[in-house]
Amino acid sequence: MAVPAETTRQDEQRAGATAYGKDAFRRVLAERVDGEVRFDPGTRAAYSHDSSNYQQPPIGVVVPRTVEAGAEAALVCAEHDVPVLSRGGGTSLAGQCVNDAVVIDWSKYCRALISVDPEARRAVVEPGACLDDLNDELSGHRLMVGPKPSTHDTCTIGGMIGNNSCGASAQAYGKMVDSVVRLEVLTYDGLRMWVGETSDEEYARIQAEGGRRAEIYRALRDLRDDGMELIRTRYPDIPRRVSGYNLDSLLPEKNFDVARALVGSEGTLVIVLRAEIRLVPVPAYQSLVVLGYDDIAAAGDAVARVLPSRPLALEGMDDTLLDLAKGDHLAGPAVLEEMPDGAGWLMVRFGGDTKDEADERARNLIGEMEDGPNPPRCGFLHDPAEEERLWKVREAGLGATAYPPGRPDTHEGWEDAAVPPDRLGDYLRDFRALIRDCRFDPVSLYGHFGQGCVHTRIPFDLEDEGGAERYREFAERAARLVASYGGSLSGEHGDGQSRGELLPIMFGDEVVRLFERFKAVFDPGNRMNPGKIVHPHRLDDDLDHLAYDPSEPDTHFSFPDDHHRFTHAAARCVGIGKCRASSGGVMCPSYRATGEEEHSTRGRARILMEMMRGMPGDDMPDPAVPGPGGAAVITDGWRSEDVRDALDLCLACKGCRSDCPVNVDMATYKAEFLAHHYKGRIRPPAHYTMGWLPLWARIAALAPGAANTALHIPGLDAVAKRIGGIDPRRDMPRFAGQRFTDWFKTRPARSARDGADKRVVLWPDTFTNNFHPHIGKAAVRVLEASGYQVEVPPVPLCCGLTWISTGQLDVAARVLRRTVRALAPRLRDGVPVIGLEPSCTAVFRADAPELMAGDSVEDDVKRLRDQTRTLAELLDEHQEETGGASPGASHDVVAGLDSPRVRAIAQPHCHQHAIMGFGADERVLSRAGVDVETLDVGCCGLAGNFGFEAGHYEVSIAVAEQGVWPAVQDADPGTAVLADGFSCRTQIEAGTGARPRHLAELLADLLPEDER
Template sequence: MERLERDLRERVAGEVRFDAGSRAMYAHDASNYRWPPIGVVVPDTVDAGAEAVAVCREHRVPVLSRGGGTSLAGQCCNTAVVIDWSKNCNRLVELDTGARTAVVEPGACLDDLNTALEPHGLTVGPRPSTHATCTIGGMVGNDSCGATAQAYGRMTASVERLEILTYDGVRTWVGPTDDDEYARILAAGGRRAEIYRELRVLRDDGLALLRTRYPDIPRRVSGYSLDELLPENRFNVARALVGSEGTLVTVLHAEIRLFEAPKARALVVLGYDDIAAAADAVPAVAAHEPLALEGLDDELVRLARADALMSTDVRRELPAGAGWLMVRFGGRSQREADERADALVEALGTSPNSPRVQDRHDPAEERKLWKVREAGLGATAYPPGEPDTHEGWEDAAVPPDKLGDYLRDFRALVDEFGLEPISLYGHFGQGCVHTRIPFDLSDDAGIARYRDFVQRAARLVVSYGGSLSGEHGDGQSRAELLPLMFGDDMVALFGRFKAIFDPDDRMNPGKVATPSREQRPERLDDHLDRHGYHPSEPETSFSYPNDDHRFTHAAARCVGIGNCRSSSGGVMCPSYRVTGEEKHATRGRARLLNEMMRGEVIQDGWRSKDVADALDLCLACKGCRHDCPVGVDMATYKAEFLSHHYEGRIRPPAHYAMGWLPLWAGLASAAPRAVNAVTHAPGLARVVKAAGGVDRRRELPRFAGERFSDWFRRRRPQGSGWRGPVVLWPDTFTDSFHPEAGKAAVEVLEKAGFRVEVPPRPSPLGTARDGLCCGLTWISTGQLGTAARVLRRTARALGPRLRAGEEVVVLEPSCAAVFRADAPELLAGDPEIGLLRDRTRTLAELLDEHDVPFPKAKQVKAIAQPHCHHHAIMGFDADRAVLARAGVDTEVLDVGCCGLAGNFGFERGHYDVSVGAAELGLWPAVRSAPSGTAVLADGFSCRTQIEAGTDAAPRHLAELLRDAVLTANPACSAR
């Protein structure tokens, strides 16, 4: 291994990683399996990736190509050298709009590619639910489908040609091969000619099998596509290799067919008494040639609502029933799409078993409903209060006209094994069914039961003329079952096909097929991730209520979907978006924590440098807590890790400087001008930053000349206060750095009829001992004991007001998020902390809940950057409602994290990632906003970052409401 690593480093342009951390991260995909790899190569170019294969060949070690790493059948983890194409080899090499084709590198992300194609009115046909993260190479390897395969077919139908590299060094383009081309290849001689000659012999020997053994269904993804070698299919070697899961060749480039993107869409939702009845209706609906035809049951809807993936009003918008078909039509105009939808509704209205219909033409409503269907895997993985579920029989496909009967028989099988509850959903228009089942994969008895179930389920699917896999491929979870579907003679042909390209079984070995009859694919119940995973439970500070109060369960929560690797939309994961690096994605960090608790690859536990390095660039933005389909909360895990990692050790300077910011802010209030002079004098500032672990390129925030709390104490209350008292929380950022937001909030609240109260502040010298604070800065730096003490003190001080029913208005979103989420999980069971959680409101929430009236502002336009913690914990709906009621025309940005994230962006070593995150979305959006547009940002970090990179003067919601609305019309406070 040392020689292999040395040769790879010397000859491959890129990153070569044989460290424990990299091996731990790549030991998993999205399946039930765990295989720590030999090492990882991240090539800079396609040619560098080809050179990596050459080095591996010389050392006779296996190779595994990896794209998004989201495979559900175990294709993307193996004891091999993993080549990760996604970071650097992701270019659109050539686009021919006339021919509607594109040549792309294997690591190109589907959504990114479609974004590049959008100006040309083109799109890639297949669109799996992982479209934000899956790669073209992975889609070729897996023969991907998605909902749009209803109209465009599987990836097989999109591949025109492939540039491939065999393990033994043949690099060539392959595609359809007529007799003349075949003759030229043979005449050239060499290994390429040998491959083609053997393929022709294989085809001729198996003609009868190839024409009779493949089920005639749209979703046959299992097995190799040898039927593409038939004469009627033009002896298409490229398409025969699609779906081979990296077991035959390395794909270096793909030329794919593109489709005209629909300019408009319309959605019809059909309600039935149950999911099987919905499936019975599929043939009649499919006859109308929709763009997509999806099914989902009431269990998925219930789980989606419980998991906050679905707003409470969406369920009311579904037609009555317990099973639904979602039918999407496309068109060149909205009228065309709507007419096609209306034609379906009219036809079904006269059918014998007409459904309840909900016709959706509003794009926003359609996206909301479609999100529930796409969130299926995440919603069903960890059902609240129920056993964890697993893949294992998640995507079988049967003829669509037999789908209803299959679902009834499958449900009976599930009942027989006592594996309820489960959800059934999927691509019903093509007979493909998704589900996750509560298998117990932790011990031998549970695994034996799992094995028995999938064998029975395989026989059931085959009895219906179906396919073991209708989308996710065979990998390890179905490879040994292929004889049940195809028979031994057909599986022997698969072995011969494998032997032609990879006779020594070095390409992703043990998956799909083996090159000799003496070998067998890996068993479906070997190398299971959860088998034997019983680590000792550590004592923790947080309670992990969604993980049975077990950190080990939280560390294993990630199921590998990879949404954190998306390049746009939502918040997570800002560090991945800047670096393109797996270890800086939520998934990579989660895998490292899981392996840390396992203690095999990562053996130094909480002291692990690999884990510490990966978490160092975590912004603790909490985006994953909301955006991750299974709710991985890396900000909390990071705080927990730092607490243990630095226990009894000297911490980084920033932990003492910024982690204790409330103390320093209190002390600075005695002489803020003098402190500002010191921290901003050229020579002294450099020393202060160095001592505090602050990047030299960051300007330190200036302390206000007067704290908000001091200003409030010397003023007289105004207004009638007829709505009663509210506590306005003087968080450190508002109090010491941006008191104008607090002053504006007081004016807004008093004009709205509230009597404003502010908790007393201690003297500066007493801040450390008895000050009130949310503890945010101590939490973010992992000083959880101090944070807990501060929070208890705060809750006790507010206790009388909380018990009296007063609400606490918090202007800084990160502080509100602490009261709403971190505090109850850090101090579980504390009744005063529970009251604080329940009584905490943002300004917008309070105004919205009390239905405070506003005069319409005149020509006020704004763009709003929601703070990440606001997005993750409170949500922005109340803010939207208040702004709309006030008549402020607001564009709410969806451009990701600002990149500063509290102390993160100030710390030495983080500047480039911090600025990189801002440049990805926020700064360009602010710079391009029309002149006169107000910039709204409630988070102090967001405002600071905006000021650092633009000329804008961002404001808090309180300031916007005061200046644009309330001050202009004092009458709005009338009762």
């Protein structure tokens, strides 16, 4: 395919973007803009990527505090002829959210719901408003925004307008263009205006006023009239045409709607400052039917028969995605068992004013489909919670398919084409044939089948020129295939750079020339997000991985899920941005506190990738020289202060290891970085105090009273904190008068209970042993009441947690080696190790095997991983084995009385959430007669040493104030507060009047009197 001549303009555009002195330009921005102006390498690295294959570092980033400040930033850019990129959530898959431009990020401050009219079902919002947060605000009116992309917890209204977003709910409510009533926009040359439908009378009034607005409207009318026949005949008549500009919105029958014409323009025409949008009622009740077919193409054939039932959503999914969901535990086994037999499924969601109405519509569809040709196997989910869990399997498609186990990594590039729904089955067959012909591994096919939109990720090899050529060949052939079906190259994600170059195949050259005219009306100088849609950069320019060829460093951790390569781990993020969600799950607490891209898991991952890009490989000896994807932003490697600063506010909570759709493990990456960054250098004071806490605790045990006095005398404590790098506002925990291990050694010998032939090692972690020994004592009572013979290591040992979290990995390895050797005889006998502190337990289950790979004790480390249990896991397994309740695992004895059940709220430790899970705890508590509500409010904010360290206090408190503190304070009187983590208990006590308890304490109190 010939490259459009206009694409050669990109070199000129890039030169213009950097010609003006950056320091002087930054100072002008900072003087005139009420906001945060950042041109530092760390920020530029964080914004170098979106969710696409492309890497383009920005000139700088402006985070305006108000809409007016954002407009002022754009005006400053125009005065200096600098390109502008207006950005929302940064999750675009076609490359439209990265550019050599000044990025205006609206998502931190400009998030307001300005007004809502419930009767008219209208709202006016700022561009940075997050969709889920906005819908939460609207929920009191039983209203919501119609389109709901799978990134609904992080995408912004401005971004949705820019991309013409859809999601599964577009089946019922249309694309974002169907929700937009009016837009307040700003052109590059400074015109600010509200646009929408334009009657002939309004058009005449605008012309009478004259000026730039009249010029724009006159040019748009001329363009429409000149191209009317082309627009009416060359635009695909399908529900998911997202490619190209919405010139059809200018037609007379569409009321010359300038606002809708601008929707989907990806920031290439104007900046959206405010939006008036239509709202829709929240469905009162929903039901879900699953139809199973022999393959995904047969499921596509059935779409036309389902559509007359007018579902809220009609999604398709194949067996590959379901298998990946099972492997990633995206839904429980009970939910997946509800799936009918097959290799391709349609998921059909109905709504109703009552549950019976929604269910009746579902049953009617089942009857119609079973009575017709090629009847499917049918499943009907009755539990709304199970429906939602299964629906999330489909929503998680991008993350689940990015790194399929045992297969090559996959990429975007042809992930959202759309065809007429009644031709979907045939298209799927032809598309699979194309994939086979191009010799790609089988891929997962899923998507919004009710509107003919097919999602997939393909294992393009984008790391060398040959792979890039194959990517181009495939994209061109796929474009021709879609065009032959009368389809759209993009059915959801937009054109950007991935598909902009291919638009002539879909629309023809004449329509593309209309696009160029449309662009020139608003942005004649090509300064608005240049190189996207119109005059596009080549689809194989700026490829991220093509310019990513760093040398592989020697590392402490083995990174088994990344082919044992830190370079792969650093590039693992695919930009979904789930870490930017404001609620639910654990990640990312620092982002929730700061609203900073650089302090999200995604931002840190991108910065680490740019750090590695700056470590030259064989093909790029000089990282400062631009390669296929541009010069590296960070060139000082492990010593980079920008990387250190970005990682500094990472709480190492490990929430991303489980909550990130592609399991980025920033806690491990941070520990690895710190080990290299401080190698041979003086470390921060807290690394020597909090990092070496196990040693200081052993010393303090010799005279705990004196240690407590020294740490709590006014004046002396301030000196100690300052020297130790501890925030002065933190109260230091008090050492116990007697350690748990000392108590255990001196307690009277216990005779083994009948049948107590099961030995367990109760792990005396530093926190339980030295600060809260009563928890260890309670655990001994529970375990012995359950029939276990409890052993405690006879010598002081440690898991190495505090050295790991501070990046002192050589020390951590030595500590672990000693521990494993001491435990080896018991491990080889198959004795379980029971952890009480979740963070220490998680070390044995996850960190230790990855840190000690290849070590002399590796086999025993693996035994330790496999034999380590939480207290709840052991009791849960015990109950399963015995088929009944043991005294420590059940409250049957107490439940037989007429006493009320115990009420509790539980704050799971982040490491437990990420590594072990909390399911066993919930089952044990339920059997013990405890009504427990498991909080979903995120990290407590203390996170081990993080919240104690100087410089972290504000973020630590902000995290607690957003989640766990209000949840505890709002609990009903008499509700027990459960928190197994030492950090969680410490933080809860610091901000509430509650006395949180460990599971072992609660279970011990529920034992029969003679068992206590």
